Amino acid sequence: MPELVFHTGPMDCGKSTLALQLDHTQSTHGRQGRIFTSRDRSGRARISSRLGLETPATEVDEEFDFWTHVIAQLVAGRRIDYLVCDEAQFYTGEQVEQLARVVDELQIDVYTFGILADFRTKLFPGSQRLVELADRVETLPIGPLCWCGAKGTHNARTVNGLMVTEGSQVVVGDTGAGEIRYEVLCRAHHRRRMTATRARATLGEDPLPFGE
Numbered sequence: 001m002p003e004l005v006f007h008t009g010p011m012d013c014g015k016s017t018l019a020l021q022l023d024h025t026q027s028t029h030g031r032q033g034r035i036f037t038s039r040d041r042s043g044r045a046r047i048s049s050r051l052g053l054e055t056p057a058t059e060v061d062e063e064f065d066f067w068t069h070v071i072a073q074l075v076a077g078r079r080i081d082y083l084v085c086d087e088a089q090f091y092t093g094e095q096v097e098q099l100a101r102v103v104d105e106l107q108i109d110v111y112t113f114g115i116l117a118d119f120r121t122k123l124f125p126g127s128q129r130l131v132e133l134a135d136r137v138e139t140l141p142i143g144p145l146c147w148c149g150a151k152g153t154h155n156a157r158t159v160n161g162l163m164v165t166e167g168s169q170v171v172v173g174d175t176g177a178g179e180i181r182y183e184v185l186c187r188a189h190h191r192r193r194m195t196a197t198r199a200r201a202t203l204g205e206d207p208l209p210f211g212e
């Protein structure tokens with residue numbers, strides 16, 4: 001049975017890497033896929049992984065229609081067995097519904113990848129619709145750690161080093177350096193706005209995971 005699968009986890013847990021691995025495995029076994037992304041960090045229409053792998057992808061903007069796109073390819077005589085869809089948190093609810101229709105009516109597997117929630121812990125619309133419609137939601141097994149050593153579960157946004165809880169839902173960025181950056185924290189430290197920088201300033205150079 002074809003499936004709509006949502007692979008999710010916080011930033012930097014290996015989603016894009018898994019998307020590329022999945023495409024590689026499927027294509028080396030003779031299956032024909034199509035690759036999509038939306039607002040990749042690289043600034044180009046590509047799936048790019050922090051491990052260094054990348055591959056061209058079709059950019060999904062707000063106007064993009066998966067159903068029309070796939071039908072056009074099939075009508076032109078091209079075969080499609082599966083779709084790989086990265087940064088799916090940025091898709092609209094309607095686009096996720098189109099993906100579900102592609103699975104149900106065209107018997108095409110759809111593998112989606114994206115973060116669940118934004119820096120305010122609110123679900124992205126695309127992710128919410130995927131949780132509602134997917135046949136399976138898979139959480140990646142390995143993820144980043146909070147500075148305290150606990151499992152990193154929540155995405156924090158920092159502006160000039162300070163964690164913020166207001167602003168646009170979408171600001172493309174990375175977990176490395178930069179004026180606006182992201183840091184994955186455990187829930188307790190996200191709730192207390194205790195980033196690694198703040199922990200160092202408050203608790204000393206080598207903060208222990210207790211008593212802040």
Ligand SMILES: Nc1ncnc2c1ncn2[C@@H]1O[C@H](COP(=O)(O)OP(=O)(O)O)[C@@H](O)[C@H]1O
Pocket residue numbers: 010011012013014015016017018048049050051142143144
């Ligand atoms: N040099 C490296 N060697 C091994 N793993 C790495 C290296 N650089 C990054 N990673 C791993 O790559 C993963 C991030 O991959 P990526 O696919 O970009 O994540 P996501 O799409 O979830 O943001 C992390 O698990 C990180 O530990």
Ligand SMILES: Cc1cn([C@H]2C[C@H](O)[C@@H](COP(=O)(O)O)O2)c(=O)[nH]c1=O
Pocket residue numbers: 010011012015016039040041114115117118119120155156157169170171172173174182
């Ligand atoms: C938390 C959060 C993230 N984003 C952006 C930042 C990145 O460009 C992507 C996530 O990419 P990754 O491959 O999972 O690392 O989402 C955002 O726009 N708003 C947010 O709140």
